[in-house]
Amino acid sequence: MAITIGTSARAEDRTAVEYAARIERVSKSFAGPAGQQLVLDDISLDVAPGEFVTLLGASGCGKSTLLNLVAGLDRPSSGAIATDGRPALMFQEHALFPWLTAGKNIELALRLRGVPKADRRDEAERLLELVRLGGAYGKRVHELSGGMRQRVAMARALAQDSRLLLMDEPFAALDAITRDVLHGELTRIWETANSGGPAAGGLSVLFVTHNVREAVRLAQRVVLLSSRPGRIAREWTVGMPQPRRIEDAAVAELSLEITEQLRGEIRRHGQH
Template structure:
């Protein structure tokens, strides 16, 4: 089985002299594993995902897919972003078909594969709608179908449901678990939502910020699909949430120490009384 994704001792900084966005991170995803990276804003989640996608090159360390180095973006590592990035002048079906057309696949095969991909995301009835005629959740499902149609070994997802309302998000979680179960793809997913992470993941990786490092890994051996009302889920949500809260508090303290602030409020003396009474 393919889809073994490995980030081995990767470090990345965006310019010399700046802090490392991620530093010496090792994450190994087994074929078919669902790995979710969580952490506060700016801790390096998207950087990690872009390294896995081959859109960024690590300054140190290696990225491997099935033991081969990842050097550029490729169809075996499909990416779904928070912003769907669909072509607005095309229908849902045409967007999903686009990658196959680029690969020169024959029309009859394209039609079958598009129909299958749209069925998988429950959008068969909206195939001929333009993107603006679809809801936010439907657009993200088109983006997922577009990624799946190329039959990638790995699905890389960067906060794909962040812009959706709570109900649509829950529906998307159910559908993604269904798709994952049907395709057994390796999924590398980043989010800042603890509930989303615990609901979906085989393994949650909590990042440490500034520099981005692995703070804690939590394996979740509960069966899929998962519902939120179970006591086991609630307990793991609590553990992961505490871990992130501690991390946010640590970062805030560090930032507070870094920025200049007066030791005691300035004494404005007479001036304070002369500032006018307003209008």
């Protein structure tokens, strides 16, 4: 079974690629106490260039596992995953390196991407401006608040200049107000990156969460995974224009519908 991870497109023919990520009939099982345990079962999902998709599911649905597979941190047991270049990944924890300043964390990402030394400082400053942390270049990680750390982490992920940003519950540990603000920032950055049309690059986001409203607030498409094993249960296209607010009636209405379905999926597990 062919497993392709990573480079499927070179910079020149980027526009020819019709997906940012293509997940084809992917299954994943881990060795558990009762033999092989199937975590992901026959998942097929395409993320279009510039698209914002949220993966929604209860615990045990394997959504983080799926994200790790797309990130290339693990290999599927069967099936194939192709991405347009190496994706960037953001975690629930900021995962910034405490021995570097905020600016140097971003510069490390630039350096590993091959950006020449002379350009790194300016580029890091620009990325910090983008997440509205213009003055934070020389700040140590421990001097920043939780929300600021996640914004630096976002800037570091963006420093990879990937066309696909994978996010693993990146705002789950933040307070509600800060999370709200970061939803706004992420939406703004994603829209700005895609404002030049599909030929100008663009940024696709695959965002994992267990928070239904967050999923609806952010995404163009919400994909619901069932649990144990993770299968795609249903998906919704979210038509409301951005910027939305998490309190919007339309967001609440769709969230209610999705929550009902999610509860149904969870209930099935209590019935045997």
